[in-house]
Amino acid sequence: MAHHDVVTPVTEAQVRSWRTGDTVTLNGTLFGIRDATQIHLFDRGRKTRFDLKGHAVIHTAPNVKKVERSKAHPTGYAPVCVGTTTSARMERFTRPLMQGYGVRIIIGKGGLGEGSLSAFKDLGGVYLAIVGGAAALETTWVEAIEDVDLDDLNPESLWKFRVKGFGPLLVSMDSHGGSLYTEVNRAARARRAAALASLGVKT
Amino acid sequence: MKVDLKQVEETCKELYIRALKVLPPDVKQGFARLDAAETSPLAKKVLGTMIKNISVAEATDNLTCQDTGVPIYNVTIGRSVAVDGVDLEAAIVRGCARATAEHPLRSSVVHPITRVNDHTSCGIRIPAIHVTFSDRPEELTIQMIPKGSGSENNSWLRMAVPAEGVDAIKTFVVDCVLDAGGKTCPPTIVGVGVGGSADLCVSLAKLAAIRPLGTRCEDPEGAKLEQDLTGAVNQLGVGPQGLGGDSTAFAVHVELAATHITMNPVAVNMQCHAARRASATFTPQGVTYGF
Numbered sequence: 207m208a209h210h211d212v213v214t215p216v217t218e219a220q221v222r223s224w225r226t227g228d229t230v231t232l233n234g235t236l237f238g239i240r241d242a243t244q245i246h247l248f249d250r251g252r253k254t255r256f257d258l259k260g261h262a263v264i265h266t267a268p269n270v271k272k273v274e275r276s277k278a279h280p281t282g283y284a285p286v287c288v289g290t291t292t293s294a295r296m297e298r299f300t301r302p303l304m305q306g307y308g309v310r311i312i313i314g315k316g317g318l319g320e321g322s323l324s325a326f327k328d329l330g331g332v333y334l335a336i337v338g339g340a341a342a343l344e345t346t347w348v349e350a351i352e353d354v355d356l357d358d359l360n361p362e363s364l365w366k367f368r369v370k371g372f373g374p375l376l377v378s379m380d381s382h383g384g385s386l387y388t389e390v391n392r393a394a395r396a397r398r399a400a401a402l403a404s405l406g407v408k409t
Numbered sequence: 410m411k412v413d414l415k416q417v418e419e420t421c422k423e424l425y426i427r428a429l430k431v432l433p434p435d436v437k438q439g440f441a442r443l444d445a446a447e448t449s450p451l452a453k454k455v456l457g458t459m460i461k462n463i464s465v466a467e468a469t470d471n472l473t474c475q476d477t478g479v480p481i482y483n484v485t486i487g488r489s490v491a492v493d494g495v496d497l498e499a500a501i502v503r504g505c506a507r508a509t510a511e512h513p514l515r516s517s518v519v520h521p522i523t524r525v526n527d528h529t530s531c532g533i534r535i536p537a538i539h540v541t542f543s544d545r546p547e548e549l550t551i552q553m554i555p556k557g558s559g560s561e562n563n564s565w566l567r568m569a570v571p572a573e574g575v576d577a578i579k580t581f582v583v584d585c586v587l588d589a590g591g592k593t594c595p596p597t598i599v600g601v602g603v604g605g606s607a608d609l610c611v612s613l614a615k616l617a618a619i620r621p622l623g624t625r626c627e628d629p630e631g632a633k634l635e636q637d638l639t640g641a642v643n644q645l646g647v648g649p650q651g652l653g654g655d656s657t658a659f660a661v662h663v664e665l666a667a668t669h670i671t672m673n674p675v676a677v678n679m680q681c682h683a684a685r686r687a688s689a690t691f692t693p694q695g696v697t698y699g700f
Contacts, residue, residue, distance in 0.1 A: 242524065269475055269515040286513065289475025292559040292592050316559070316591035316651055337458040337650060338559065338594045339683040341475040342466035361515045361526075376451075378652065387591065390653040394587055394645045401641040405579045 209374065214311075215260030218330035221310045224377045226384035230334055231373035235352070236313075238266040238365030240291065243356060244299040247364075248306075254355045254364050259308035264336070265291045265315070267361040270351065283351045288367070289341025292316045293333075301325040315339075317378060317387035326381045333379035335386075347372040410547040410693050412492040414500040417551070420689045420696055421504025424553035425480060425530075426512055428687035429472040432463055433700035435622040436659070436684045443596055443656040452654025456596075459649070459682055474683040477514045478555035480505050480536035487548035498538055501551070505529075505536045517558070552688040554619055560593040560681040566611055569673040578603055578675045579638065582661065585677040586642045591651015594681035598622065599642060599658050602676040603631070605666030614678035617662035619686055621700070626663045635663040649682070659684070 207227045212220065214234040224230065237258060246252040269286040273279050293314030300322035303309045310331050312318070315338030326332060336344065353366040378386040399409050440463070444456045466473040482501050486492070509516050509530040516528040518535050530536070543550075565585050569577035582601055589595070600618025602610040617626075626632045638661035648654025659682075668674060688699050 266475065267515060267517075269472065269477070269513070271513050287472040287475045287515075289472075291476065292562065292594075294592050295562070315594065335650065335652065337455055337462070339474040339557075339681055340458050340462035342469060342471040342473055343458065343462040345471060346465065346469070360528075361517075376652070386652055390647065390651060391587075391590055393653070394590075394647050397645050398583060398587060401583050401644045402580060404644065405576075405583075405637055405641050407576045407579050409580075 214262050216310050217260060218310065221332050222330050222381045224332055224380055225382065226377050226380045226386050228377040229374035230377060231371055231375070232262055233370055233372065234368070235261060236367045236369045236372060237261055237263045238268060238288070238367060239263045240265060240267045240362040241295055242359045242362035243364050244296055244303070246356060246359060248299055248302050252356060256353070256355055256364060256366060260310050262311035262313055263303065263309050264313040265293050265296060266365070267291065268365065270361070278350060281351050281354045283354060285345060285348050285351055287341050288345045288348050290315050290336045290338050290344065292338070293318050297322060301329070304329045304331050313375060317385070323379055323383065323385050323388075326379060327383055330381050332377055332381060334375035335378040336375050410490050410549070412490060412497070412549055412691060414496055416691070416696060417497060417500040418504040418507070421482065421501045421551060421553070422508040422511065424551065424687045424689055425505055425508035425514070425555065427698065428553045428555050428685045429477060429514070430466055430470065431687070432473060432684065433621065433686060437463060439622045439659040443659065447654055447656050449648060449654035451652055452648045452656055455649040455652060455654070456656060473685065474557060475515065476557040476559065477517045477530065478557045479518070479561060480530050481554040481556055482536050482538045483552040483554065484538060484540045485543050485550040486540065487543050487545040489547055490549050492549070494540070501538055502531055502536060506531050547693055549691040550688055552686060554686050557594070557681050557683060560597060560679040563589040563593045564611070564614070564676070564678045566607060566674065566676045568607065569675060571671065571673050573673060577673060578634070579641070581675050582638050582677060583641055583645070586645060586647065586657060589679065590647060593679045594683070595647055595651060596649055596656045596659050596682050598680040598684055599638070599661040600678045600680065601635070601638065601661060601663045602678070603634070603663060603665050604668035604674060607674060609666050610674040610676040611678065613664040613666055614676035617664040618678045618680040620662050622659055626665065628665050631663040631665045635661050638663070
């Protein structure tokens with residue numbers, strides 16, 4: 207159960223050394239990505255000018271406000287509330303994100319499925335769980351919106367955040383086939399019969 | 410009592426923002442109760458982060474969760490309240506759009522086919538506006554629910570048949586909680602609709618999900634069912650965020666309606682741990698805010 211305080215981007219060797227149960231705090235660049243962003247990147251042939259190689263992406267569509275462009279707000283956007291959405295909807299994009307763009311870390315809530323787990327194993331990646339719904343706290347870890355691409359999809363643009371002390375996040379899926387979600391799900395399903403019996407239901 | 414529509418618009422703007430920023434006291438108490446009883450160290454950490462987030466949101470005047478949700482306004486009209494319904498709806502829509510533009514808030518609302526976002530949090534039939542009536546004199550209440558999509562995406566209806574009995578209802582609820590896993594941002598309030606027609610059953614599940622914690626179903630059979638189901642789903646060990654633990658649901662709430670002799674419908678709609686709601690009551694004395 208080690209803790210890793212890292213600056214992005216990271217290497218394959220780094221993420222392969224992380225195991226479920228470890229915690230990670232990120233510093234540097236973090237990219238925000240969402241349903242529409244990935245539909246446009248992978249189904250509609252759009253491209254991004256950002257280099258995501260070795261980077262972390264977070265499943266988000268932030269609340270932002272328009273401000274005057276300045277050194278602190280180079281895009282003319284200031285973060286209002288940056289949180290995290292349910293990852294499962296975006297399951298099919300994990301492998302193409304890693305294969306096509308070299309992404310190493312996906313941050314989200316609720317976990318991803320078997321396809322993602324095998325992509326993490328084959329290509330060297332991890333899923334980091336953040337506490338969903340804790341967006342006010344998460345926002346305090348975001349220093350600035352450094353850049354934005356595909357902004358016609360706003361709020362589902364491809365966001366480039368600068369973060370500091372972003373975490374601790376929990377390694378809940380690793381590159382060795384470990385998934386806390388699979389473990390919890392298996393245990394919960396094993397308790398189904400007892401739960402139903404307590405309700406007087408015969409199974 | 411004549412309703413001032415300008416005040417309705419202003420209040421509906423305020424309600425959206427309030428709901429997103431301050432969690433109701435019963436939900437805060439629910440967190441304290443779960444945290445005190447939780448036995449998994451990881452789950453306690455997750456609950457601790459959620460509890461910390463509630464105070465950070467209040468201290469920084471920020472939204473508790475970034476999901477501004479599907480905006481829902483529940484209107485309850487008492488006796489002797491004079492209001493033009495069409496104008497009332499229009500005032501609610503304007504208030505919702507103004508909250509989005511003026512705070513500003515993320516508009517989470519798109520056209521269902523083109524997926525175009527007008528950045529107003531409004532669209533065809535959205536905000537959802539539900540009107541009911543009460544026998545309270547000279548009183549109009551508007552409740553605002555920003556319903557988060559993580560929990561809303563996990564909604565179910567099953568048209569079971571009478572031969573399956575109440576066991577079908579119980580089994581369905583347990584299986585929905587298992588299927589939801591961490592996707593609904595547990596701990597949740599599991600809303601269960603039992604009976605009615607298909608549409609009524611789903612509406613009841615939503616009503617159950619947004620009922621304050623600590624309240625009980627008015628029907629004794631429903632009250633017994635919700636108590637039993639609360640115990641059962643919390644035996645599963647799904648835990649906060651689906652990462653394991655005792656705290657899977659704050660509670661299971663049940664709402665009932667009579668149904669057809671051939672029917673046995675059950676619906677589930679969950680409220681995530683950011684169980685947000687805000688309300689305002691209009692009386693001849695003015696507007697008072699609550700939850």
